[in-house]
Amino acid sequence: xxxxxxxxxxxxxxxxxxxxxxxxxxxxxxxxxxxxxxxxxxxxxxxxxxxxxxxxxxxxxxxxxxxxxxxxxxxxxxxxxxxxxxxxxxxxxxxxxxxxxxxxxxxxxxxxxxxxxxxxxxxxxxxxxxxxxxxxxxxxxxxxxxxxxxxxxxxxxxxxxxxxxxxx
Ligand code: FEO
Numbered sequence: 001x002x003x004x005x006x007x008x009x010x011x012x013x014x015x016x017x018x019x020x021x022x023x024x025x026x027x028x029x030x031x032x033x034x035x036x037x038x039x040x041x042x043x044x045x046x047x048x049x050x051x052x053x054x055x056x057x058x059x060x061x062x063x064x065x066x067x068x069x070x071x072x073x074x075x076x077x078x079x080x081x082x083x084x085x086x087x088x089x090x091x092x093x094x095x096x097x098x099x100x101x102x103x104x105x106x107x108x109x110x111x112x113x114x115x116x117x118x119x120x121x122x123x124x125x126x127x128x129x130x131x132x133x134x135x136x137x138x139x140x141x142x143x144x145x146x147x148x149x150x151x152x153x154x155x156x157x158x159x160x161x162x163x164x165x166x167x168x
Contacts, residue, residue: 039154
């Protein structure tokens with residue numbers, strides 16, 4: 001059984017993950033509106049990943065006998081100055097999410113909630129990957145600068161991303 005404080009904290013993370021999904025869907029829509037559908041596709045896949053993250057925590061709360069209380073999802077921003085500005089925000093957002101996951105892991109340790117500690121290991125590893133991926137794309141966009149041909153090539157590259165649900 002989850003403690004009330006852990007139940008509340010995990011509910012907060014469900015909301016944070018669904019907000020991430022919403023943010024990336026908004027970024028996908030922005031990219032589609034500026035002629036970068038490959039970047040739009042990448043963000044759409046990211047949206048699906050985040051929705052899965054939220055749902056994974058949702059299922060865990062229930063599995064541990066807790067109660068999920070869904071909260072309002074904040075409205076995400078809808079426009080950015082450039083593709084590079086979008087990926088700068090993605091990296092900053094993922095760094096913030098890493099902080100939230102680490103705080104949850106700290107709480108699990110404080111409460112000696114070993115099951116939640118193990119559950120959160122997957123998210124800790126996932127955040128390493130998320131930050132590395134966003135940082136890698138941002139580095140390439142910095143190199144591309146104002147080179148439109150290079151940006152279009154990168155867009156085609158990002159168009160190939162497909163969503164694969166991780167095994168449990
Ligand atoms: Fe669910 Fe991108 O962190």
